[in-house]
Amino acid sequence: MSPSTEKKPAKKPWFRRADLFLLIGIAVLSAALFAFFFWKDTRINSPMLEITSGGKTIGVYPLDEDREIRIGDESHYNLCRIENGTVRMTEADCPDRSCVRSLAIDRRGGQIICLPHRVVLRIIDGTGGLPDAVAE
Ligand SMILES: [Zn+2]
Numbered sequence: 001m002s003p004s005t006e007k008k009p010a011k012k013p014w015f016r017r018a019d020l021f022l023l024i025g026i027a028v029l030s031a032a033l034f035a036f037f038f039w040k041d042t043r044i045n046s047p048m049l050e051i052t053s054g055g056k057t058i059g060v061y062p063l064d065e066d067r068e069i070r071i072g073d074e075s076h077y078n079l080c081r082i083e084n085g086t087v088r089m090t091e092a093d094c095p096d097r098s099c100v101r102s103l104a105i106d107r108r109g110g111q112i113i114c115l116p117h118r119v120v121l122r123i124i125d126g127t128g129g130l131p132d133a134v135a136e
Pocket of ligand 1: 094095096097098114117
């Protein structure tokens with residue numbers, strides 16, 4: 001078995017230049033499509049954080065802007081933070097502090113409840129024609 005007797009297959013690139021352009025075209029197209037659908041998705045499904053206290057909505061905030069929100073008054077408070085699209089209760093002076101220990105919520109939904117203070121942080125779909133004026 002000598003390699004010299006074997007017929008060497010013609011060294012052909014596995015794709016030609018035209019195929020390369022086609023591949024690039026497909027890649028660009030799918031990237032554009034992906035971007036379009038992703039953009040559309042975030043447009044249609046724009047999750048917001050709704051904060052209610054004592055059953056009343058006190059604010060609705062977009063998840064894509066980091067901020068810290070203080071809820072309450074002199075007698076009690078909760079501090080919630082939006083960071084990198086997730087929401088958590090960072091501080092509270094409620095007796096059980098289970099709200100602070102709650103897992104962070106994000107655009108997939110969920111809620112954080114502070115029972116003693118009747119504060120609820122909830123992810124809502126922000127496409128329901130919410131007022132543009134979001135409380136600072
Ligand atoms: Zn609490």
